[in-house]
Amino acid sequence: MNLQKFKSIFTLLVLGTIGYLIHKTAFYFWVPKLYQDQFVYTLELLYLFFFFFSAFLILVLDLVKQKSINSVGYTFLLLTTLKMGIAYIFLKPILAANLEKTPIEKMSFFIIFIYFLAMETYVTIRILNNKQ
Template sequence: MLFKEHKTILHLFFFALASYIVHKAVFIFFDIPNQNFHYSIELLYFIFFVFATALFMILLKFKTSHFDNIGMLFMGGTFIQMFFFYFILRPILVDKLPGMAVEKINFFITFILFLLFETLLTIRLLNKKR
């Protein structure tokens, strides 16, 4: 029963793992230097996964009692995530080093991927009948 309730988080984990492998492979294949990054790819994926998991735990908790408000709760959670991610992104935006453009793109790709995963999984959650 616990597995069935938290299957969404398992799907999120597999989406994150697959995208991490592809993301890391692109860095290795194109030999993109990432030693001077503020945040490693692993750390970014961990941070985004933790925030997405927390959001889905909240959504799953309120799914049974407040199903009609899941969409608004998702939007509010996404807004709070964006607020925290801005503070994570701030050191990257302030730095004027030559390699910062790659790190900015890296951060935004990860952000957009997780936003896509969260949106798709929330849509799937909303389409399920109670």
């Protein structure tokens, strides 16, 4: 069994868990529990959504690399655009709410989105730099 191809997903899992723990700790100290209870999506749900989408993206990029290394960049752009569209659909209820807690929830959503996007970009760069 080739465990090397799952190294990126394991790294994503570890970094995602670290990011979640830091985020949860920051919420514990700076965001009132009342606000957290009123969020449209829980922090856990957002991290799970972005983790699974990022893992899917990495697996697809690995498959594309096997077939044609020249298509990896285009596939990354296509899947990232798809992810942004789905994330916008997730974000619409948050944008529609106009409550005290809404700015915190928006900022939290975008932090998670950018954090996972940065990890996906790093993995894609690693794949493209290891051309053979």
